[in-house]
Amino acid sequence: MHPIEQLRYVARASGADAGLLVQEAASALGVFAHDPAGLVTGCRRLLTRQPSVGPLWWMSGRMAMSSEPRRTARQVIDEIDGDRTARELAHALPDEGTVVVVGWPSIAIQALARRGDTEVLVLDVEGQGHSAVRRLDRAEVIAEAVDPAHVAGAVEMADVVLIEAGAMGDVAALVDVGNLPAVAVARISSTPVWLVAGVGRHLPEPYFTEIVDRVTDRDSPAFISPYEVVSLGLVDRVVTNDGVVLPAELGPSDAPLAPELLTRLG
Numbered sequence: 064m065h066p067i068e069q070l071r072y073v074a075r076a077s078g079a080d081a082g083l084l085v086q087e088a089a090s091a092l093g094v095f096a097h098d099p100a101g102l103v104t105g106c107r108r109l110l111t112r113q114p115s116v117g118p119l120w121w122m123s124g125r126m127a128m129s130s131e132p133r134r135t136a137r138q139v140i141d142e143i144d145g146d147r148t149a150r151e152l153a154h155a156l157p158d159e160g161t162v163v164v165v166g167w168p169s170i171a172i173q174a175l176a177r178r179g180d181t182e183v184l185v186l187d188v189e190g191q192g193h194s195a196v197r198r199l200d201r202a203e204v205i206a207e208a209v210d211p212a213h214v215a216g217a218v219e220m221a222d223v224v225l226i227e228a229g230a231m232g233d234v235a236a237l238v239d240v241g242n243l244p245a246v247a248v249a250r251i252s253s254t255p256v257w258l259v260a261g262v263g264r265h266l267p268e269p270y271f272t273e274i275v276d277r278v279t280d281r282d283s284p285a286f287i288s289p290y291e292v293v294s295l296g297l298v299d300r301v302v303t304n305d306g307v308v309l310p311a312e313l314g315p316s317d318a319p320l321a322p323e324l325l326t327r328l329g
Contacts, residue, residue, distance in 0.1 A: 080169060081229070082143045085118045085263060089136040092126055096133045103127050103323050111328045114277035115237060115290060117230025118143070118263030120270045120318065127321040147304050148261040149173035152225075155300075155307045156181055160222035163254075165241045166191040167198075168227035170261045176202035184209050184217045188241030189289075211241060218248040226293065227259040232271030235294050236260065237278070243291040246298075255299040262304050265313065267320045277327075 088109055095102035106123035113119055122139050129135035152174035156162065159180050164171050166188045172195055175183055183199055183206040185192040192208040199206035209217045218224055224245050228236040236258055249256045266274075278290050295301075295310040303313075 081116050081118045081263070082146065082261075084113065084116060085122045085143050086140050088119060089122050089126065089139045093133045093136045096131075099127075102132055103321075104328075106321075106324055107326065107328050110324060114274055115229050117228065117237070117266055117270075117274070118261075120230065120266055120274065120324070121263035121316075123324055124267075124270070124318040124321045127324060128319040142262050146170075146262040148259060148302060149177060151304070151306050152257075152259060152302045153177040155302065157222050161220060163217050163221040163224045163245060164195070165226065165245055166239055167195045168225065168239075168259060170259050171225045171227055172198055174259075175199060175204055175206075179204055182206070184221060186211050186214055186217065186241060186245060188239070211244070214244055215248050215252075218245055218254050219252045221249075221254055223255045223257055224249045225257050225259055226298075228264045229290070230271055230274050231258070231260050231265045231295075232268045234268075234296075235271070235292050236264075236298075237271070237274060238291050238293050240289050240291055243293055246293055250297060256297060257300045257302055257307070258293070258295070258298045258310075259302045263318070265303070265316045266318050267316050269320060269322075269325060270318065273325050 092102055092105050095105055106127055109119055110123060125139060126132045126135050149170050156178055161182045163184045165186045175181055176199060183204060185195045185206055185208050187208045188211055196206045196208045226238050226242040228238060230237045246256050275292060298310050300307050301310055301313055
């Protein structure tokens with residue numbers, strides 16, 4: 064596929080894996096290695112069409128600020144390929160525990176499939192729960208889809224609630240709809256909440272603020288939004304490529320801030 068067509072594919076993709084989008088985009092943007100203005104324009108176009116995908120902001124910031132975009136593209140692809148977040152999560156989960164997830168959190172599902180001894184209660188939000196259960200069934204993991212109306216009962220019997228960040232700033236994370244109620248119930252039930260934040264999710268605060276602003280339609284009622292924002296103050300642990308840490312122990316984002324990326328294309 065021609066690099067320009069690759070960029071168009073990424074810009075139009077709906078529901079695709081974030082890691083795959085980043086790899087496709089980084090590979091395609093390498094064509095602009097000697098055209099800094101074209102590179103920034105390509106990044107801005109991607110972010111306009113895919114504003115909620117945190118790793119695209121991470122990739123775009125690194126490439127826009129790089130003196131060697133092609134080398135940076137290869138580094139980005141390697142880091143996405145080598146993301147250990149699912150392994151770190153699988154290693155840290157309690158033995159033979161019960162876990163609640165919402166919808167289809169891709170990294171968490173990978174970890175649960177790898178672990179094998181965990182019982183998973185999948186809150187069936189946006190019709191994704193049954194697909195997640197089938198994926199876990201194939202890995203011989205005990206899993207059951209639960210109607211979101213029964214979130215309280217599911218969370219109360221769980222050892223941990225896993226939520227997954229599409230993007231994360233210094234004090235909050237963007238998650239898919241349905242996660243915030245699970246977190247709220249977990250706080251009441253004293254069930255630990257772990258936030259899964261894979262490579263490229265932790266961003267400088269200006270990026271995160273811009274993401275939230277772009278995905279929030281102030282002219283529409285909040286109850287139709289596909290996203291929610293969860294304060295890190297409601298999270299007990301954060302699972303990253305480097306391991307499981309307290310929210311206060313998170314280091315700085317490794318995505319350089321490129322102010323030009325905050326400007327939207329018309």
